[in-house]
Amino acid sequence: MRVFDSRSFVVAGMSAILLLGGCSSSKAVKAAGSAVKADKERKAAPEFELKDADGKTVRLSDYKGKVVLLDFWATWCGPCKIEIPWFIGFERKYKDQGFAVIGVSMDEEGWTVVKPFVTDLAINYRILQGSDSTAELYGGVEALPTTFLIDRDGKIAATHVGLAGKDDFEDGIKKLVERPSAGLAGRFVPAVLFGAN
Numbered sequence: 001m002r003v004f005d006s007r008s009f010v011v012a013g014m015s016a017i018l019l020l021g022g023c024s025s026s027k028a029v030k031a032a033g034s035a036v037k038a039d040k041e042r043k044a045a046p047e048f049e050l051k052d053a054d055g056k057t058v059r060l061s062d063y064k065g066k067v068v069l070l071d072f073w074a075t076w077c078g079p080c081k082i083e084i085p086w087f088i089g090f091e092r093k094y095k096d097q098g099f100a101v102i103g104v105s106m107d108e109e110g111w112t113v114v115k116p117f118v119t120d121l122a123i124n125y126r127i128l129q130g131s132d133s134t135a136e137l138y139g140g141v142e143a144l145p146t147t148f149l150i151d152r153d154g155k156i157a158a159t160h161v162g163l164a165g166k167d168d169f170e171d172g173i174k175k176l177v178e179r180p181s182a183g184l185a186g187r188f189v190p191a192v193l194f195g196a197n
Contacts, residue, residue: 035158036172042155045070045148046137050104050128053115058102058128060154067094067176068150069101069169072130075117076107077144079163084121086166090173091125097177098152101125104134106144149173152181 045068049059060068071087073080084103091101103125105114110129118127135141138148149158149172158172 036149036175037157039155042151042153042157045150045154045156048134048137050130050134052126052128053111053118058126060102060150063100063102063150064154065098065152065181067097067099067152067173068148069099069173070104070148070150071101072104072106072135072138072141072144072146074106074144075113080145082163083145083147083166083169084123086169088122088124090170094173094177099173099177103127104130106130106135106141149176151176152179 045060047060049057052058060070069087069090071080071083073084087101087103090099103123105127107113107129114127114129138146143161145160145163147160147164147169148156149160149169151157157176160168
């Protein structure tokens with residue numbers, strides 16, 4: 001019979017918090033998700049300029065008109081490794097509906113650890129190298145993963161801190177891809193075809 005001391009329970013409890021909540025270098029963070037906000041409650045997602053693995057500059061505004069899942073993550077983050085396969089599936093399933101995943105790596109070692117990780121997991125979406133200043137634009141990302149769902153108008157519709165449920169993400173994605181951009185409403189006039197008699 002094995003006897004557990006109090007340290008074993010503390011270690012097990014802290015491991016569960018990190019796995020279910022998120023990775024943080026500063027403090028334990030409880031997992032928190034949010035439903036898609038009403039249009040009037042959404043705020044504009046901050047613009048950024050980051051480099052991809054090929055050195056190309058990528059801006060959030062490049063994705064205007066698309067629903068974007070913006071994920072701040074790191075290769076060493078256990079909960080991130082759980083979510084990434086879901087995001088690969090979402091990219092595949094919803095990309096033809098005006099949806100894109102952007103992963104922002106917060107690895108301090110940079111591309112030397114990120115590129116092999118991306119290859120090993122066969123990540124099919126855009127990966128960018130993040131920075132502390134980019135994280136600050138998004139409220140000072142204090143736990144990884146932190147994920148934002150951004151609507152077609154470039155507004156933050158939902159925020160997930162820590163490990164969220166796959167269905168929570170997918171429900172939000174479905175709601176957002178169904179709706180056209182508010183900026184497009186009323187701009188289209190039905191075409192009328194005239195034929196020769």
